[in-house]
Amino acid sequence: MENKISFCITCMNRLHHIQQTLQRNIEDNNLDDSVEFVLLDYNSSDGLENWIKEYMTEYIDCGILSFYRTLIPELYHRSHSRNVAFRLARGNIVCNLDADNFLGNSFAAEMLNEFSINNNIFYTSDLSSTDIYGRIVLLKKDFIEIGGYNEDLEGYGHEDADLFNRLVKKGIVQKYFYNRDYYNAISHSKEERISNEVIYKKFHSLYLSYINPNRTEILILFKDGLFEKGIITDNIHGISQYESNPDHLENTSKIRLENYFEKGEWFEFGREVLLKFNSNQVQFTFNDHKVSINGQDYYKVLDPNFIHSIVLLLTMKQNEQKSIDTINQNLLVNPNGFGKCTVYKNFDYQEEIFLT
CATH class of the missing domain: 2.40.128 (Lipocalin)
Structure with missing residues (x-):
């Protein structure tokens, strides 16, 4: 089976970032059937869906972009939203991509090549940049096996490091991408x-x-x-x-x-x-x-x-x-499942997709 990489983007009221990054990321990493972008609209109220429908349908029609929307969350939950997007991905390789991140030209090609050589790995940045810290590339099967992002972690921060640590504990080797062209992001406030x-x-x-x-x-x-x-x-x-x-x-x-x-x-x-x-x-x-x-x-x-x-x-x-306690005590992450949600795909509200 040929590798396919899914770039998973979750977005709640970040239309202004998606407008700057999404098309450029697609154009910089368009490799026919080897790449897809999964965009989860996490119940945004800033017109994200309308903008996608007006300006990005050509990418949906050709299959490189899949747009999902959930109408349930009132507030943003980093771990849950990412779990939903990763579960929706069709690629055997998945990558978390923050809405404010620019992938850089040929990032997809480099990752596909790396995983064709070795499949007991996951990739992150060198962790020197807060803005790129959450970008992780790994096999979807490994993500599923360790239980996804820990949904017990709420608010901002450490859900990424927690995932890295559990992958390493499983025996998967952490590798780093160093090309500075992959480190660009839109600066924004802490608020x-x-x-x-x-x-x-x-x-x-x-x-x-x-x-x-x-x-x-x-x-x-x-x-x-x-x-x-x-x-x-x-x-x-x-x-x-x-x-x-x-x-x-x-x-x-x-x-x-x-x-x-x-x-x-x-x-x-x-x-x-x-x-x-x-x-x-x-x-x-x-x-x-x-x-x-x-x-x-x-x-x-x-x-x-x-x-x-x-x-x-x-x-x-x-x-x-919480993460340290979970790992030290060998507690099971998300014991009742993760990424549970009801979503709609590509503006079709006649058919609900249930993730249970």
Whole structure:
């Protein structure tokens, strides 16, 4: 059987990226029956489907592009959306392709050649670029055998590294593509990275309490009346330095969570707030920029960029800890299946496709 590679793109409200990348990626990697692009519209509300219908039907008609849409998700879930797209792929080789990524000329040809030589491998970037970090090329059978992306990991970050680690544990060799022509992507803000995800949609306010230069307690209040509270540490630099340059938060691997964050409910009564978690209750006064809990001051974060950085950091570190626990304890990933969804193909709403 000849190899076929499927580039799997998931998109929720990223039409402006698809408009710049999709056609160029197809034209740069059009190898007749050896390549397909699978685009999953994850219930976008920005006109993605209409744009595909108007400008990309020639690629659908010739078979290189398959357009799927689901009407179910209200928020973006990285692992689930990718699992759906990978399951829909017809190629025996699958590749996650972020909507903002440019593949580069002949990326498909190079990968097809590599897998014709060795099929006990998977390919990633050299992991030096955040924007390209999630691009992985692997055999679809290996993806299925390890249970896909871990859908227990929510929010932004580490779902890719988790997949890499489980493949390596299975004995599959990780290889790297180094051609810098394959590393181009559209730059965008941290807010845009998380704007369709649950933690950002629910976010109400963020407070920090500096315990010492290396330890900071975080209190996040959510609109649904829940909160998370816990300590992050950085034994190298000190947390407070990142407030002046929050971009560094996203790139450092030295920061860790001391433990899983406490979770509970919060209630507001005028200027008073009540936190309830486990059997504990804490009441404090709600000021504009500072709250005091049992004599400990928490300061409200007002800088949007710093808020986005903290939210990104928190989800990445929480997912990282879940991943470590899963691998160390040999827990089964997605024990009840993955990528379950109802989709429609190429604008045909008369026939539902059920992934169960």
